[in-house]
Amino acid sequence: MDVKEAEKKAEELRSILEKYGHYYYVLDAPLVPDAEYDQKMQELIQLEETFPQLKSSHSPTVRIGGPPLDAFEKVRHDIPMMSLSNAFSEDDLRAFDRRIQQAVHDPVSYICELKIDGLAVALTYENGRFLRGATRGDGTTGEDITSNLKTVRSIPLHLREPVSIEVRGEVFMPKQSFARLNEAKENAGEMLFANPRNAAAGSLRQLDPKVAAERNLDVFLYAIADDKGRGLASHKEALSFMKELGLKTNPETKHCENIDEVIDYVNSWMEKRQDLHYETDGIVIKVNSLRQQQDLGYTAKSPRWATAYKFPAEEVVTTLEGITLSVGRTGVVTPTAQLRAVQVAGTTVRRASLHNEDLIREKDIKIGDQVVVKKAGDIIPEVVRVLTELRDGSEAEFVMPEECPACGSGLVRLEGEVALRCVNPQCPAQMQEALIHFVSRDAMNIDGLGEKVIQQLFRHHLVGGIDDLYKLDKEELLKLERMGEKSVNNLLEAIDASKENSLEKLIFGLGIRFVGAKAARTLAEHFETMDALRCASREDLLAIFEIGDKMADSIVSFFENQEAADLIDRLLALGLNMTYKGFGKTAGSTTSSLNGKTVVLTGTLENFSRKDAKETIEMLGGKVTGSVSKNTDIIVAGKEAGSKLTKAQELGVEIWEEAQFIEEANGS
Known part of the structure; x- marks a missing residue:
């Protein structure tokens, strides 16, 4: 292939990949399986490596992340990125509306947007090409994080029209990505991120763009910095224009005719926000008319035409009655606070993870303390702080043990880690947790095999490893508590049916470090069979889009382990499926009218x-x-x-x- 042919092919691949990426990351409606996207991405990477003159700063290949930077350059915002005034009640919202009505004599309507809990950014496009991205910073000066923002796949590198424009929005980390990231950090014995906002900000401020590329960040754009004579009359029109350009805007935005509709919108999201896949900490209310915005102007710190209603963060006080220890499937020993039962954000909370010994020391937590508890991200119970002023001297220091609470082996703290870890591969707690993971919904999804049943099977020595599940004897199961004929038959049928699961379920179920459910599907789509995956080299794995160094090393290490190899051979002999069954399919789904929809x-x-x-x-x-x-x-x-x-x-x-x-x- 000569240079001209390569150039034509590269442009064709870039166009296809941009289209696939827009549908997947912006419209949330994938056109093709991940494996096909990966194949075309790899083809483009190889072309650009063979013909270096074809490389472009706007190629989809930059999504993978370029070389590390020495430092971030400063960027001065021509139009300041101002903060918003806050409202905390219905009275505050009505007072905001009265101020607007007094200053503007024409009818006023509002645009309501979910306030995304992430990192504010400004994106500059020149003739339709992504030129620069910067943080808000102090509102006047931010940092150039263009290399990291190029890894956020919902940010287009080319607009649909060759316009020059600056848009602003919020980069955030979805809840599932945050949970996976912290799980990986906890398993690695590293300090956890406190919340998705900190995780997103920390990811975008990494000097190595490859780190940001692995974090699965997303974006919503919510403003054009300068209209520049485009003839837009309202904020609603501006949002529609951005969407036409291919920029991702929040679909939950609503146009409200008056403040009563605004308050109804705010109240509706008090509860519904729990269903979102990202965190929101309030509602932004803006005057819709751009002319009215201009007339209202600004204070020294914020626009007069907008305010942010902040959802109340529910915090309650309770007693920390004790600290227990659990051993995870990777051997990390985690302390958990046992709390006097208390209602937080609509549910009863009795325990909260304390993560590691360093956090206990940092927060000065003692058994018997009065503590403030909230739900981080309205989901995970968290001890916020200790009310040390209420101590009466009866509180007791907590000391982490030197031995594993499950098997008695010595605990170690690996270099660079904050967690204590049991490194005994035969630790029963780790083996039990591995089984609980194996049967979970995202893994083999074996109905009837919950945590309590697994614990019961362990107590009666009916299982010790994953393969033992497929050797369970009906007569032995009938001897267990609450195990009648019908429940035993259903359980054995569910176990047998799981043998037909597609390969990605088994890969995830094996608990390979750093391999989550999405990565498991990516591997299954790419290699199609367990044998092909077992034989993959580190280079083969790194050639797959989204597989980074740590994950590749972990996969190779897992399959080099003789115990893992023997386990897979035993599972194969027991009749488990070892092949990928296709995009969006699981066992039994092909006849469903939802298949592919x-x-x-x-x-x-x-x-x-x-x-x-x-x-x-x-x-x-x-x-x-x-x-x-x-x-x-x-x-x-x-x-x-x-x-x-x-x-x-x-x-x-x-x-x-x-x-x-x-x-x-x-x-x-």
Whole structure:
């Protein structure tokens, strides 16, 4: 292939990859399997390596991350990135509205946007090409983090029109990505991020862009810095214009005609925000008219035409009654606070992870303390601080043991880690946790094999390793408590059915360090068989988009271990499937009318939580997205379905009520 042919092929691949990326990361509606995207990405990488003159700073290959920087350069914002005034109550919102009404004599409407808990950024495009990205900094001067922002795949490197524009938005880390990142850090014995906002900010301020590339960051753009005579009359029009350019905006944004509608919107998200896949800490309210915004102007610190309503962070006080220890499947020993039961954000909290000994010392936690508890991200119980002023002298220091609480082996702190770890591979606690992971929903999804059942099987020495699950004897199971004929038959049928799972479920179930559910699917799609994966070299793995150094090393190390090799051979002999069954498919899903369909959930379902409904659709071969578009095939509508249902009706999307969804889930 000569240079001209290579150049033509490279442009073709870039165009295809940009299209695939836009549908996947911006519209949440993938056109092709990950494996096909990876194959074309690898083809482009090879072309650019063979013909270095074809490399471009706007090629999709920059998403992988370039060489580390020595330092970030400073960037001065031509238009300051101002902070917003805050509102904390309905009275505050009405006072904000009165100030607006007094200053503006024409009718006023508002745009309400979810306040994303991330890192504010400014993106500059020149003739449609991504030129520079910077942090907010102090509002006047930020840092140039262009290399890191290029790894955020929902940020387009080319706009759909060759315009020069600066847009602003928020880069954030989705909740699942945050949970996976902290799980990996905890397993590695490293300090955890306190919340997704800190994780996103920390990722974007890494001098090595490859770190940011591994963190699965996302973005919502919410403003044009300068209209520059484009004739836009309202903020609503500005958002539509950004969307037309291919920029990702938040689909939950709403135009409200008056402050009463604003307050209704705020109240509706008090509860619904728990269902989002990202964190929001409030609502931003902006005057819709750009002319009115200009008339209202600014104070020294913030625009007069906008305010941020902050959701209340519920904190409660309770007693820390004790600290227990648990051993995870990687051997990390984690201290957990046992709390006097207390209601936090609608649920009863009895315990909270303390993560490691250093955190206990840092927060000066003692047994018997009065502590302030909240839910980090409204999900995970967290001890915020100790009320040391309430101590009466009866509180007791906690000392981490020197031996594993499960097997008695000596605990070690590996170099560079903050966690204590049991390194005994035969530790029963680690083996038990590995089994609990193996049968979990994201792994082999064996119904009826919950944590308590696994613990019972261990206590009676019926299982010791993963392969023992497939050798369970019916007569032995019938001797256990709460194990009747029907439940035992159902359990054995579920175990047997799991043998047919697609390869990615088994890969994730094996618990390879740093390999999450998404990476497991990527590996299964790429290698297709367990044998091919077992034989993969480090170089083979690194050639796959999204597989980094640490993960590649971990995979190679896992399969080089003779115990792991023997286990896989035993599972093969027991009849477990070792092949990938296809994009979006699991055992039994090919006949489902949801197979290959893009589905949106809206409203409240009586028989499913949002997570359960999503997992059911994915098991039946469907793909769940958060917004309705022309690519949506089906919308499942529960009670109080709102704007998504209306839009689906306008677009002629097929609408299912919950009863129809239940029939499909049950295979009727």
